[in-house]
Each structure stands twice: as structure tokens, then as C-alpha cells.
Amino acid sequence: MLVAVTMRDVADRAGVSVKTVSNVLNGYRYLRPETRERVEAAIAELGYRLNVSASHLRKGRTGMIGLAVPELAHPYFAEFADVIVSEAEKVGLRVLIERTGATREGALTSLDSLQRRITDGLLFFPLGLEPDEGDLLAVDYPLVLLGERIFGAPVDHVTMANVEGARAATVHLAEQGCRRIVALGARLDEGMGSPTLRLQGYTEGLEEAGIPFDPGLVVEENPWSRQKGEDGIAQLLDAGVDFDGVFAMNDSLAFGALHELYIRRIAVPSEVAVVGFDDVEDARFHEPALSSIAPGTAQIAREAVRMLVERIGGDDQPPRLLVADFELRVRGSSLRSTPTP
Amino acid sequence: MLVAVTMRDVADRAGVSVKTVSNVLNGYRYLRPETRERVEAAIAELGYRLNVSASHLRKGRTGMIGLAVPELAHPYFAEFADVIVSEAEKVGLRVLIERTGATREGALTSLDSLQRRITDGLLFFPLGLEPDEGDLLAVDYPLVLLGERIFGAPVDHVTMANVEGARAATVHLAEQGCRRIVALGARLDEGMGSPTLRLQGYTEGLEEAGIPFDPGLVVEENPWSRQKGEDGIAQLLDAGVDFDGVFAMNDSLAFGALHELYIRRIAVPSEVAVVGFDDVEDARFHEPALSSIAPGTAQIAREAVRMLVERIGGDDQPPRLLVADFELRVRGSSLRSTPTP
DNA sequence: GTGAAAGCGCTAACAC
DNA sequence: GTGTTAGCGCTTTCAC
Numbered sequence: 001m002l003v004a005v006t007m008r009d010v011a012d013r014a015g016v017s018v019k020t021v022s023n024v025l026n027g028y029r030y031l032r033p034e035t036r037e038r039v040e041a042a043i044a045e046l047g048y049r050l051n052v053s054a055s056h057l058r059k060g061r062t063g064m065i066g067l068a069v070p071e072l073a074h075p076y077f078a079e080f081a082d083v084i085v086s087e088a089e090k091v092g093l094r095v096l097i098e099r100t101g102a103t104r105e106g107a108l109t110s111l112d113s114l115q116r117r118i119t120d121g122l123l124f125f126p127l128g129l130e131p132d133e134g135d136l137l138a139v140d141y142p143l144v145l146l147g148e149r150i151f152g153a154p155v156d157h158v159t160m161a162n163v164e165g166a167r168a169a170t171v172h173l174a175e176q177g178c179r180r181i182v183a184l185g186a187r188l189d190e191g192m193g194s195p196t197l198r199l200q201g202y203t204e205g206l207e208e209a210g211i212p213f214d215p216g217l218v219v220e221e222n223p224w225s226r227q228k229g230e231d232g233i234a235q236l237l238d239a240g241v242d243f244d245g246v247f248a249m250n251d252s253l254a255f256g257a258l259h260e261l262y263i264r265r266i267a268v269p270s271e272v273a274v275v276g277f278d279d280v281e282d283a284r285f286h287e288p289a290l291s292s293i294a295p296g297t298a299q300i301a302r303e304a305v306r307m308l309v310e311r312i313g314g315d316d317q318p319p320r321l322l323v324a325d326f327e328l329r330v331r332g333s334s335l336r337s338t339p340t341p
Numbered sequence: 342m343l344v345a346v347t348m349r350d351v352a353d354r355a356g357v358s359v360k361t362v363s364n365v366l367n368g369y370r371y372l373r374p375e376t377r378e379r380v381e382a383a384i385a386e387l388g389y390r391l392n393v394s395a396s397h398l399r400k401g402r403t404g405m406i407g408l409a410v411p412e413l414a415h416p417y418f419a420e421f422a423d424v425i426v427s428e429a430e431k432v433g434l435r436v437l438i439e440r441t442g443a444t445r446e447g448a449l450t451s452l453d454s455l456q457r458r459i460t461d462g463l464l465f466f467p468l469g470l471e472p473d474e475g476d477l478l479a480v481d482y483p484l485v486l487l488g489e490r491i492f493g494a495p496v497d498h499v500t501m502a503n504v505e506g507a508r509a510a511t512v513h514l515a516e517q518g519c520r521r522i523v524a525l526g527a528r529l530d531e532g533m534g535s536p537t538l539r540l541q542g543y544t545e546g547l548e549e550a551g552i553p554f555d556p557g558l559v560v561e562e563n564p565w566s567r568q569k570g571e572d573g574i575a576q577l578l579d580a581g582v583d584f585d586g587v588f589a590m591n592d593s594l595a596f597g598a599l600h601e602l603y604i605r606r607i608a609v610p611s612e613v614a615v616v617g618f619d620d621v622e623d624a625r626f627h628e629p630a631l632s633s634i635a636p637g638t639a640q641i642a643r644e645a646v647r648m649l650v651e652r653i654g655g656d657d658q659p660p661r662l663l664v665a666d667f668e669l670r671v672r673g674s675s676l677r678s679t680p681t682p
Numbered sequence: 683g684t685g686a687a688a689g690c691g692c693t694a695a696c697a698c
Numbered sequence: 699g700t701g702t703t704a705g706c707g708c709t710t711t712c713a714c
Contacts, residue, residue, distance in 0.1 A: 023693095079414045085440055395708040
């Protein structure tokens with residue numbers, strides 16, 4: 001515990017009342033400058049720090065927001081958390097990062113944990129919940145939904161252009177001359193999650209490019225890990241399936257795919273071109289560097305924090321849905337000097 | 342805010358006093374079972390959740406610990422945070438993850454922020470502070486120091502075997518036939534940080550292998566990023582420096598090195614063998630897979646939480662220093678089928 | 683075993 | 699502009 005310097009001590013030292021100290025701390029405007037200075041001097045001399053719990057108990061705000069991500073060590077979410085922390089800092093908020101494990105239990109725990117009592121609002125990835133469980137999100141605190149799986153819940157929602165991004169990736173592969181493009185990481189049983197949306201974008205992309213859909217090129221993998229990326233490609237190759245392009249539904253899968261192709265001595269991008277999704281920082285540093293869809297992470301973070309702050313401030317307009325801008329980042333894994341016709 | 346169900350409401354519903362409700366919540370032993378059940382039923386029916394702030398205000402504990410890491414998106418720290426959260430969960434603690442940015446300002450802020458008032462203790466990476474600033478760690482709350490830079494501070498310290506690990510990596514490269522081994526990521530001006538210790542291990546390893554030290558093979562790079570790894574190798578190659586092995590001081594540098602070697606069409610491991618440090622999850626998935634020193638992250642996390650919990654519990658024995666066990670994980674980047682003599 | 687009352691440190695409401 | 703007072707929800711004496 002920190003030493004128990006209270007407002008009372010500061011007030012005594014500065015020769016004012018506690019109310020005045022509180023006013024100084026809360027940025028109350030109408031204070032005589034010299035009073036403010038005296039108080040600030042006393043605070044510095046005593047090393048006083050506000051007791052957040054007491055403040056919270058009284059005014060109902062903590063200045064903290066929660067961020068519930070599926071996994072901390074997943075590059076996309078780690079990078080996302082970093083951006084969120086920066087954005088929150090700009091508006092004077094601190095971030096309590098939590099982990100749901102992408103499980104139903106973890107998600108429910110996060111929605112209803114003790115931590116919810118000490119955050120003013122929550123930024124929430126609903127992985128682990130079912131698409132029809134939007135009613136679980138009808139909570140009595142400010143909540144902004146992130147990612148996919150659940151649409152139409154009675155809360156603000158910031159998401160990325162899954163369908164359009166996947167389509168762009170697929171079309172790009174086709175433009176590089178690919179005709180047999182693998183969709184790596186599909187999950188056919190899912191409702192409206194990223195897998196479904198990105199698979200939809202993939203099929204739209206094929207259509208746009210005039211390439212027939214071949215179910216034999218759709219590889220189901222779960223979770224979207226590097227290991228599963230390896231497994232998926234290994235399985236295709238072992239089965240003798242012919243392909244010349246891979247649209248991996250996230251970068252981890254793509255990294256695994258690159259690795260397996262490397263092991264099998266299959267040249268990238270000349271024999272097989274690869275595009276991922278998420279554009280994590282690592283993408284630039286693989287061999288070859290991975291082309292990927294950048295889903296507008298910075299924009300998502302900025303808007304999510306903005307919406308949450310508005311809700312915390314009492315804004316009660318109807319729920320909003322924001323889809324961030326995406327961008328295809330072409331790198332070595334898919335850039336053929338002379339596209340195969 | 343959650344709906345304001347208080348202990349009073351629960352007590353009324355269960356037909357007991359608030360004290361009894363509090364007793365139930367705090368696991369007080371001497372309660373009539375039927376009373377306990379009635380209270381628990383009331384809690385469930387009303388959806389009551391303890392107000393952590395009020396509880397904290399009264400009893401001085403929050404059940405939260407802080408974890409201050411230099412960067413969230415750095416794979417090593419992200420993985421570390423994940424393990425810490427798991428370990429803390431086991432003992433009923435939640436973790437408030439913070440970011441220092443590896444800057445002095447960030448470190449100081451973390452040591453003295455408002456957050457410190459709502460955590461029972463802090464796990465702290467002192468990057469950004471100077472080696473002689475151990476006195477800054479003489480804080481009045483439970484603190485466990487992690488990583489390097491500062492030794493001899495008046496607090497518990499859990500660290501890794503930097504010297505021994507670096508030596509093992511260097512010796513391993515020598516055993517694979519390397520005679521001109523680059524030390525990538527040195528920082529000659531540092532006190533007792535990881536760079537200094539790992540460089541020391543490198544020189545010890547050379548000595549053990551009977552290889553003369555060549556300052557021309559020591560490459561200073563800061564920060565330890567993939568980009569700097571690329572830069573360092575590029576710079577050596579451009580200068581025409583001859584080398585056949587790389588000891589990269591962390592995995593990020595090693596990934597950058599692998600990438601640059603790939604671009605230059607230098608075969609790994611046959612022409613140049615590479616070993617990293619940290620053994621992040623990604624190491625297995627590069628092309629080729631990266632050999633690395635696994636610094637005992639799980640052990641570090643477990644022991645750090647254990648020590649912090651002891652200190653929170655009032656343990657006031659003298660500061661302890663624990664050095665975790667390390668392990669060399671040999672993979673494709675350094676394993677030559679027939680070591681060059 | 684359980685209840686009543688005090689008070690943790692702060693801020694909102696209201697004096698002055 | 700600044701001081702006084704009440705009370706946020708809880709736990710901790712101390713009764714009984």
C-alpha cells in the first residue's frame with residue numbers, strides 16, 4: 001500500500017479545505033491561481049496521489065476502460081491492444097486488458113466479472129459466443145462490440161471489411177495469374193464470423209475473376225494458427241491437390257503455409273502465391289515477405305474508443321455500425337514479376 | 342454502471358444483515374449452512390456483484406496486480422503477459438497490464454501512477470531506467486523486478502540466465518563448425534542490461550570454443566527489432582565482412598537476420614547458421630525454423646507471481662534473486678547435417 | 683453465529 | 699471562490 005496521504009493532509013498543508021483540493025484535482029475552473037498553486041505545491045511535497053477507489057465509489061467513474069481480447073499473445077490482438085492503449089491515453093483513459101481465451105466461458109466471465117465494476121466501459125471481441133447471442137450484449141454498462149460473429153446486437157459495433165478484403169485478396173491472386181486458389185481456414189459451420197465472411201469474399205473474388213469455385217480448394221482449419229496453416233497445406237500436397245495460389249484467412253495461417261511450402265521446396269510466389277489477412281507487423285519479415293489485407297486497425301481502435309467515450313458520456317443514440325477501410329498490401333509472397341497467364 | 346444492487350438489497354432479500362452477506366462473500370467459516378445458502382440464493386436472484394472499489398476502500402486490497410511490460414506487441418512480452426495472467430488466475434488474482442514503452446518516463450509513470458492505488462502489487466520490467474537507479478524501486482508497495490538492467494535493488498528479482506544462455510548459443514554455433522560468429526544486437530554503452538550480459542556470454546562462448554574475439558563481428562543494434570536485424574546483417578554484407586554464424590541477441594533480430602540472408606540468397610544454415618534468444622512461439626515457423634535459447638518463461642512467471650503474493654501477504658524477508666533455468670532449442674537455422682570442420 | 687454502527691477517502695450539493 | 703456536510707458500499711470492531 002502507498003503511504004496514506006489523504007486529501008485532508010493536503011488541505012491542511014495548503015491551508016484550504018478538502019473541497020478545494022478536490023477542485024484542483026478535478027480541474028475545476030474557478031479557482032484563484034494562487035490557491036491552485038498552493039494546493040499543487042502541497043500535493044507535490046506530500047507525494048499525494050488520488051485514491052481512485054474512493055473517487056470511484058463517490059462519483060461512479062474510474063477513468064478505466066476494459067479491453068477483452070481472445071488472446072494476448074496473438075500478434076493481431078497484441079498490436080490492436082497497443083493501439084487501443086495509445087488511443088485511450090489521448091483521452092485520459094487507462095485500459096484494463098483482459099483475455100477471453102475465445103471461449104464462451106471466458107467471454108461471459110469478461111462481460112460479468114468484478115472487473116466490470118471498475119471500468120467505465122468495455123471494448124469486446126465476442127469470440128466464443130454464438131452469432132444469435134446478441135442479447136447477451138444487452139448489458140447495463142457502455143459496450144462497444146469489435147470484430148465479427150455477432151451482428152445486430154443492441155450495441156455499437158466497429159468491424160472490418162471482411163468480405164471486401166477477402167475479395168480483393170482473391171482478385172489480386174487471380175491477377176497474378178493464379179487459377180487454382182486455395183481458401184485456407186474456412187469454417188463452414190459458422191454463422192457470421194470472420195471465416196464465413198472471408199470465404200464469401202473469396203467466392204465473390206473468384207466469380208469476379210471468372211474462376212470456377214472448386215470445393216476441393218476450400219480447406220477448413222480451426223484455430224487460425226501457424227500450425228494449422230502448415231497442416232492445411234501439407235494435407236493438400238499429400239492428397240496431390242493441384243493449386244497455384246493461397247488466400248489464407250489470417251496471417252498466422254499464411255505464415256504456416258509459407259513454412260510448409262518452404263519445407264516442400266515449392267517456390268513462392270512463382271509456383272504458389274500467398275496472401276494473408278490482418279497485416280500484422282511480422283508480415284514484412286517473412287521469407288518472402290507476406291502480402292496481406294490491412295484491415296484498418298488504427299481506424300478501428302480510434303473509432304471504438306471514440307464511441308465508447310461517447311456512450312460513457314451518456315450518449316444514447318441508436319447503436320451504430322462502422323466498417324473500417326481496408327487496404328491490400330502487396331509484397332513478395334504474391335508479386336510475380338511476370339504474371340503467369 | 343451496473344445496476345445498483347448492494348449488499349443491503351441482498352441482506353434484505355435473504356432476511357439477514359449486511360454483515361452476514363459480507364461474511365458469505367469473504368468465505369467466513371462459521372456460518373450456518375442454511376444461512377449461507379439463503380444468501381447465495383439471494384445473490385444469484387439479484388445478480389449481485391461485489392463493489393470492488395468499496396471493498397478496496399475499506400480493506401485495502403483489490404485482488405489485482407499490475408504487470409508493467411515495455412511493449413504489448415512484442416512477442417516475448419505478449420507471451421509473458423499471457424503466462425502471468427494464467428498464473429495469477431490460479432491464485433485468484435487479476436492482472437492490470439501496463440506498457441512502459443521502455444522509456445524512462447513510462448517506467449516512472451508506471452511506478453507512480455494512479456493504477457498503483459488499485460493494484461496490490463507490481464511486476465515490473467525496468468527498461469528505460471538506468472542500472473544505478475535501483476533506489477527508484479524502493480517503493481512502498483509490493484514489487485517484483487523482472488528482467489535485467491538493475492541488480493541489487495532492494496526488491497525481489499526474477500531473471501533469466503543471460504550469460505549462460507548466450508554462451509550456450511555461441512558454443513553450439515561453434516560446434517556446428519562456425520568460426521566467424523557475429524554478435525548481433527550488442528550495446529557497448531549499457532550497464533548490466535541484457536545486451537551486456539549476452540555479449541559477455543558470447544565472449545565466454547568464443548573462449549570456450551577456442552575462437553578469437555573479433556570486434557569486427559560485434560554489431561551494435563538498438564532496438565532489438567526485426568528491422569535492426571536486417572540492417573545489421575545488410576551492413577556486414579555490404580562491408581564485405583566474412584562470417585558463418587550469427588548469435589542474435591533476441592529472436593526479433595534473428596528474424597530480421599534470416600530475412601536479409603534470404604534476400605541476399607545466402608543459405609541458412611549451410612553458409613550462415615543463426616541462433617536467437619527468447620524462443621518466442623514464432624521461432625518454429627520461420628524458414629528455416631529458428632534455433633533459440635528458451636529462457637524459462639513459465640518458471641519466471643510462476644515464481645514472480647509467487648513472490649509477489651508472498652510480499653502482498655506481508656512477508657518481509659530480505660530481497661531474493663532467482664535465475665530461471667534455460668534451454669537451447671536447436672532447429673533448422675543452426676543444425677548442419679555435417680558440421681563444417 | 684449474527685446484528686448495529688463507525689468510518690475507509692472522496693465528491694456532490696449546498697452554504698456562505 | 700471556498701468551506702461544510704452527507705453518503706457512495708463495504709468491512710471491521712464490538713455487542714449480544
